[in-house]
Amino acid sequence: MAPPGRPIVAIAADGSSRQTYATARKAAEVTGVPHSTIARGAKSLAKHGAFFFKFDGDSREPVFERAPTITAEDRARAQALFHSLSGKDGKLITELRLSDGFVNATKMCQSATLAEGVEKKFTDFKRLQGTTTYIEALSRKAGYLSHQLVHVGSGGQATFVHPKLAIYLAQWCSAEFAVEVSELVFRYLTGGLTTGESVAAAQEVQQQTTPTPNVPNATNWHTLRQDGIKMYRGKTDAIQDYIAVRSAAYPGEDLSTYYAKVNNLINQALLDFQTSTREYKDLRGIPQNMTIPDMFDGHGQVQRMNVEYLFFKYFTDREDQWACLNPWKAYNDLKELRDKFIRFRSDTGLSDLSTKHMLDVPEAKKRKRERTSIGALEASPALKALLPGPTTQIVNNNTINKYFVRVQSGGVMNAPGEVLEPDPSGQHVICPLTARLDGTL
Structure with a gap:
């Protein structure tokens, strides 16, 4: 320390x-x-x-992340790739995972349905006798078990398939899809996709699928982002405290990656991807030094806080059981919670976070710089000396007394049956974040 x-x-x-x-x-x-x-x-x-x-004073310097150089040729090829794979709605007909080449079968079938006017479902394709025979043959040839050729998404997430199976699926979808998907897979398998082109293509996806934001005013966004950071901190402390207690009780357990795995579930709950957060950011052209919350607009910030709270509550509700709470049983519970939240978003019309409620990269970077500057200014001793001390009473909750978040007055984030009295001044108050959604959704 x-x-x-x-x-x-x-x-x-x-x-x-x-x-x-x-x-x-x-x-x-x-x-x-x-x-x-x-x-x-x-x-x-x-x-x-x-x-x-x-x-401060440490002379060592870290090894910085450097984005690959993107040439004009990379960008031209990436734009051509994007437009050749664009469907009638202007969106990509499918996606290829850079880590293993697996292709988004769910998206391909949805795009084919739109293009052909005939419903295409992956489940229908998979139950065909020809598909079963093809999977068995590919399994023998590629050295995979049959179930390893299809990564089935749960809770509304996409299903990804082996690149060669993706070509077979594309042929079932349409002749046009077969041509474009075959070209994409061939280039991936032969190393024809350069790193620079991949990054340029990801940026093209980001540019084409993220609308120019008609965003809430930046001041309100900064307030929501700051609220989100406080909720994030509360959730993080709760999980880290659990890990510390569990590790003390069972020193032999390896929980070194546990927090990262749990945090990845939160991002999956919001954006419906099945891979790691790093791979998702690569696919969307989001720099690795930007977090997913950095990219959300005001609506996305609120939804992020909802999920953070659900995960926070899962651990704090079981605080007296931490020593005996199996981490992987807890992880599976949280996966179910993730899937419930995905269904909740789908049922309530909130399934568009990744397309309508993410800022473009330049705007997100600008706001992050502004937030850092605002934070430094607020922390300035000189400024604090000029401001009056806080007069708002912190409300204490008898079950959760160490995790607080600043919320807008008027009952924006209140427990069921509990409404905060509006503050006549319109200022923010400090209160415990007790319930936005309960664990059952």
């Missing part, structure tokens, strides 16, 4: 900026990374979230 008051330097993962904070807690307030994580990470110059952390 860092000595009290020792300054911390937060460095952007790509090396584009750095900021010095008086303490780890001050750094946590601005970056959203828990202060205990920052203090531990500074010793080893570790990266957490979108930042590297080190103690």
Whole structure:
């Protein structure tokens, strides 16, 4: 743990900026990374979230993430690839996962339905005798078990299939799909997709599928983002506390990646992808030093807080059982919670977060810089000396008394049957985030 008051330097993962904070807690307030994580990470110059952390005066420098160079040829080929794979609605007829070449079968069938005017379902394709025979033959040839050729999505998530099976599926969809998907798969399998072109193609997808934002005003967005950071911090502390208690009770368990796995479920609940967050960002052209919450507009920020709260509540409701709560049983429970939230979004018309409620990359970067500047200004001792002290009473909750979030007055985020009295001044109040959605949705 860092000595009290020792300054911390937060460095952007790509090396584009750095900021010095008086303490780890001050750094946590601005970056959203828990202060205990920052203090531990500074010793080893570790990266957490979108930042590297080190103690002020440490002469070491991190190895920065550098985006591959994108040539004019890369961009031209990427645009051609995008437009050749675009369906009648202007969206891609399918997606290819860069990590293993598997292709989005769900999206392909949906696009074929739109293009052909005849419903195409992957389940119908899969039950065909010819498909069964093809999968068995491909399994023998490729050295896969049959079930490994199809990654079935759960809870409304997409199904991905082996690239060669994707070609067979495309032939079933239509002759046009067969030509375009075959070309895509061939280029992937022969190494014809360069890194630069892949990144350019991802950026093209981001540009074509993300509308120019008619966004709520930036001031309101910054408030929501700050609220989200506080909810994130509460959720993170709850999970890390559970991991600490469980690790003390069962020292032999390897929980080194547990937090990352749980956090990935939250992003999946919001954006319906089946891969890792890193792969999703690669596919959408989102820089790795930007987080998923950085990309959401105001509506997306609220939905992110909803999911964060559900996961937070799962752990805090079981606090007295942490030592005996099996982490993988908990993980499976959280997967079910993820699937419930996906169904909830679908049933209530909120299934468009990834297409209508994400900022484009330049706007997200701009807002992130503004938020960092605002956070540094708010933390300034000189500014604090000019402002009156807080007068708002913090409401304490008898079951959750250490995780608080700033919310708008008027009952925006209140428990069932509990309405916050509106603040005549219109200012924000501090209150416990007790319930936005209950665990049953």
